Amino acid sequence: MYRCEHFAIHELVPPGVFAARGEKGWELLDERLLTALDRLRTRFGPMTVNNYYWGHEREWSGLRTPDSPFYSPFSQHTFGRAADCLFSKWSAEEVRQEILANPADSDFVLIGSVELGTSWLHFDVRNCDRVKQYHP
Ligand SMILES: [Zn+2]
Numbered sequence: 001m002y003r004c005e006h007f008a009i010h011e012l013v014p015p016g017v018f019a020a021r022g023e024k025g026w027e028l029l030d031e032r033l034l035t036a037l038d039r040l041r042t043r044f045g046p047m048t049v050n051n052y053y054w055g056h057e058r059e060w061s062g063l064r065t066p067d068s069p070f071y072s073p074f075s076q077h078t079f080g081r082a083a084d085c086l087f088s089k090w091s092a093e094e095v096r097q098e099i100l101a102n103p104a105d106s107d108f109v110l111i112g113s114v115e116l117g118t119s120w121l122h123f124d125v126r127n128c129d130r131v132k133q134y135h136p
Pocket residue numbers: 077082083084122123
């Protein structure tokens with residue numbers, strides 16, 4: 001089983017899932033997503049997905065369950081295949097352009113899709129002709 005090197009499970013699942021499943025939460029997330037997150041963290045430095053564990057507001061940026069105000073039945077977040085990321089040293093747009101300019105780079109090769117025009121980086125590991133781009 002793959003566990004992230006750079007993220008704790010509470011950074012990737014919402015509070016209710018963390019309370020109910022704890023470390024078993026890793027089983028709810030696609031290992032390609034987890035691998036891609038570690039590669040982005042290694043390349044771009046500190047980054048945030050969920051931060052509720054430390055008293056901040058983000059709790060739906062990884063896995064989403066039906067009680068989320070952002071829930072959508074076919075969202076990649078619903079299937080544990082998506083993350084919304086903020087970077088400390090890079091803007092989302094800078095990271096997005098790096099990915100789109102270098103889709104075959106080993107750091108990005110698992111990324112299937114990115115959202116355009118957002119102040120965060122949404123990426124996911126969906127099955128598609130990559131790198132798929134779309135507006136949310
Ligand atoms: Zn997203």
